[in-house]
Amino acid sequence: MPTDVPQEKLSIEENATQCDSMTLPSTPTVRRGSTPLPIKHQLRREEAVHDDCEWTSGAAGPSVSPLSFSPALDDTPTVAVEGRHDGPLRIALLGQNGVGKSSLALAFAGDMDRTASVDSDGEGYIRTVTVDDEESAIIIYDNWRQDLSVLQCEACILVFSVTDRRSFHRTAQLRLLLRETQPQTPIILVGNKSDLVRTREVTSQEAMSSAALFNCLYLEISASLDHRTPELLECAVRLARGQPPWPPGTSAEDMCGGGQRESITSRAKRFLSSLVPRYPRERDVGKFLRQKSRSCHDLGAL
Numbered sequence: 001m002p003t004d005v006p007q008e009k010l011s012i013e014e015n016a017t018q019c020d021s022m023t024l025p026s027t028p029t030v031r032r033g034s035t036p037l038p039i040k041h042q043l044r045r046e047e048a049v050h051d052d053c054e055w056t057s058g059a060a061g062p063s064v065s066p067l068s069f070s071p072a073l074d075d076t077p078t079v080a081v082e083g084r085h086d087g088p089l090r091i092a093l094l095g096q097n098g099v100g101k102s103s104l105a106l107a108f109a110g111d112m113d114r115t116a117s118v119d120s121d122g123e124g125y126i127r128t129v130t131v132d133d134e135e136s137a138i139i140i141y142d143n144w145r146q147d148l149s150v151l152q153c154e155a156c157i158l159v160f161s162v163t164d165r166r167s168f169h170r171t172a173q174l175r176l177l178l179r180e181t182q183p184q185t186p187i188i189l190v191g192n193k194s195d196l197v198r199t200r201e202v203t204s205q206e207a208m209s210s211a212a213l214f215n216c217l218y219l220e221i222s223a224s225l226d227h228r229t230p231e232l233l234e235c236a237v238r239l240a241r242g243q244p245p246w247p248p249g250t251s252a253e254d255m256c257g258g259g260q261r262e263s264i265t266s267r268a269k270r271f272l273s274s275l276v277p278r279y280p281r282e283r284d285v286g287k288f289l290r291q292k293s294r295s296c297h298d299l300g301a302l
């Protein structure tokens, strides 16, 4: 990129194209957070969700982990403590078109009035929530139309659909932009539509790895089924308050069940394998076969 061209002069298309090629090279590379990137002041929400480029999509593979909540790499969330906003806590939902931001905002808003006009920057839901016995007024922006660089919020939720790999890549791009323009704003990465198991394209594991890379939380939800949306709202409110995202007295490990929450299937397998030795030792083979021969599978033994 020529250095003598001011950023402001670059067109939105150029910015978007450069951003895409820089953040998502065709050969996957791990990008360090310290690597400088140009600020995309012109990038608006519409551009942020603009989706006309071909992304490199690897095979998604099966979802290898039932984990849906992942702690950040370190336990201390990035929270803007200085210059805290006095008014309601502002929580922004960002992501590609169709990932379920409005559905999520509706789930968050409950029965509140969605037409509540917030300010000249946008429109959102406003409501009061009680989290950890403390009441907070919150505003949820689900339709941010201004420049991302002027977005002011206490917490940002980046939403992708687990059934759409491109929307996942888009969140990576948005995270880079947000980290540049507002590095202190806590971010939660959210994989929505977890109910659509058969059409899943992004595994929990890779989403968690991506979240860990950016030192942010990852939560998997289904906005339609209202699955895990209350937990997400609580995490967002705590982060917006400048607190750790998990309930007081709990740790990241508690939230994740020690890092791995075992599925019913694997628990059942473990239980069954504890009943029948899979690989009997050599000296036990005879005993094992004699035991087996008495089973109803070997009728000759009767």
Ligand SMILES: Nc1nc2c(ncn2[C@@H]2O[C@H](COP(=O)(O)OP(=O)(O)OP(=O)(O)O)[C@@H](O)[C@H]2O)c(=O)[nH]1
Residues within 6 Å of the ligand: 095, 096, 097, 098, 099, 100, 101, 102, 103, 104, 192, 193, 194, 195, 196, 221, 222, 223, 224, 225
């Ligand atoms: N199966 C399933 N469908 C969902 C879920 N969340 C949203 N949808 C559907 O996905 C479609 C898009 O949802 P929206 O909430 O409009 O998505 P959006 O991100 O606000 O889209 P834009 O307003 O275009 O940016 C709708 O048909 C929703 O019903 C979910 O958790 N599971």
